[in-house]
Amino acid sequence: MIKIENLNKAYKKNQVLKDINLELEKNKIIAILGPNGSGKTTLIKSILGLVIPQKGNIIFNGQSVIGEWEYRNKISYLPQIASFPENLKVSELIALVKDIRQQDVEDEHLIQYFKLDEELNKPLRNLSGGTRQKVNMVLAFMLDSPVIILDEPTVGLDPVAISRFKSLLKEEKAKGKLIIFTTHIMSLVQEIADEIIFLLEGDIYFQGSVEELISQNGSSKLESAITNLIEKSHA
């Protein structure tokens, strides 16, 4: 579905992505992991066209998308920081996204699901961080896009919302979608990810299933397996 070829990105002299080659297939939940500054967000943003790579190609459904914008109507994105115009109401923000996308939208169900009914007419500046993240979720999941990209989705969510988020992800995957997410919470990865892509200093250091990662690095838990993986790389 998404194919990345020889992707290179540097911010001035700082090489963030080094010759990344990847193929992402639909009907999968893929976790992109790695320490801070390893290039996770840059990789995601290149797929979205927010970051313009110096070299390489990104192919979406068979077509190169560098410099294009129409392909983004097949992608839903949940940004890392939920920051919205302060004086808009929640309902107006949802209307804005509907206005831009001009496609079938299923928002009422999600608003109830995340219990946002009572917040709809409040200005966004009055919402707490967690509630804003729920609004962010509604904006990302209300569009029925074949690709969903989530940048640290669980930040600020309460346990109830996290468990709802997980079941939502499983529902979406059952529809045959490609879901890509980054996180630092290993239990979440172990529970829902089909595939792990581990980035280290701009390189793909490991790609495979959770089981493979655990068995290769001699530990029963994902967290310690990854610690072992990073320590091996420094050796």
Place this chain on the structure above:
Amino acid sequence: MLKILKYSLFDLVRSNWSIAYLTFYLLVSSSILYMNGDLTKSIISMMNVILLLIPLVATVFGAIYMYNSREFSELLLSHPIKRKSIFLGQYFGLAISLSLSFIIGVGLPFIFRGIFGSPQLSNFLVLIGVGLILSFIFSLLSFFVALRFENRIKGFGLSLFIWLFMSIIYDGLLLLILIWFESYPTEKLAIALTLINPIDLGRVLIMLFLDTSALMGYTGAVFYKFFGAWQGILISLSSLLVWLILPLYLLLKYTKRKDF
């Protein structure tokens, strides 16, 4: 573009900033009208307020808005819209909300004093027009600077320096240059230097319209002598438009290759 414009305007006109700005203009223009008692004098006093304050407020407002909406711009960029539409929409939303506060804040008190029935109407409209152009130019400059520099302190610093340079330092430099080259003919130099400062252009434009040569200052007088009133008006107006179109073109070019 219009969709983005609509919602950023919704957002901005409700902000406390816009309301404070509107109230400020209501107060200033009412008190100037009250103290002067005469429309022509009030227009000239308002001109001095506008030439100093509009660029400052537009600069500060533009930078604050751009920095506050940075993450939201990222969200918009992930949707299927062109970059050009997003940033044009945001910029026009910003410039229009500033302009609305200005038009209402200055317009209402003058309307109550009967500007519509008076012979001063055309001069008043020129005042409003110059205020609008300056709002658009300076909010554009700071919008651009804030987009270019991710570091807020750098961005604010540079934006404010542009304002300070255009409105204060520039006049001093102009004066110094004219004193240094006292013994040479400096008219052409003065004209060229005026063309590169939008605030000065605004001042010259209003003065040429009001036809108050005593208040023109050196550059205004040179303009008048050199071009005559109408040609001077035309030239200063078109230079102001260049100040709007050129940065807008550069902004759009820049957004194409920017990483977010």
